[in-house]
Amino acid sequence: MTTDTLVTLHDVPVLRCAPDGPALDGEQSALDLIGDAMGQGAELVVLPASRVADAFFQLRSGVAGAVLQKFVAYRVRLAVIGDLSHHLADSSALRDLVHETNQGGHIWFLPDDDALAARLRGTR
Incomplete structure (x- = not known):
């Protein structure tokens, strides 16, 4: 098993x-x-989409709300990186959540590391 690593991307310390x-x-x-x-x-946790449980993407479960609330409350940013298209195809509410969170600076759902780099360049 590989371990989580601390790196610096665009002057942001990232787990x-x-x-x-x-x-x-x-x-x-x-x-x-x-x-x-x-x-x-x-300051930022970068998590592969493959590590996000399916229940998170089923908004009725309440998992997404509880998780996102924790990250906001503790002021640690979260970026979920990877393909979410199969989840987004099934839920307009999830599409709306992803769209809204991506408008802000705290929680992002991004397709790849290039998109993350572009966001981080824009936040400093």
Whole structure:
């Protein structure tokens, strides 16, 4: 298993999560990631979309709301990187959530590392 690593991207300390780590599946997993990020001095957690549990994308489950609330409350940014098209095709509410969060500077759902780099260039 690879480990999460602290890197600096565009002057932002980033906790880059390994693709084979535990799933982001609720409040406790969010708090674990936030704690790891804060312990390493990271301002942003970059999480592969493959590590986000399916329940997160089913908005009725409440997982997404609980997770996103934790990241906002602790002021640790989150970027989910990867293809979400199969989830977005099934839910207009999820499409709206992704669109709205991507308008802000705290939670992003991005297709790849190039899109992340472009966002980070724009925030500094």
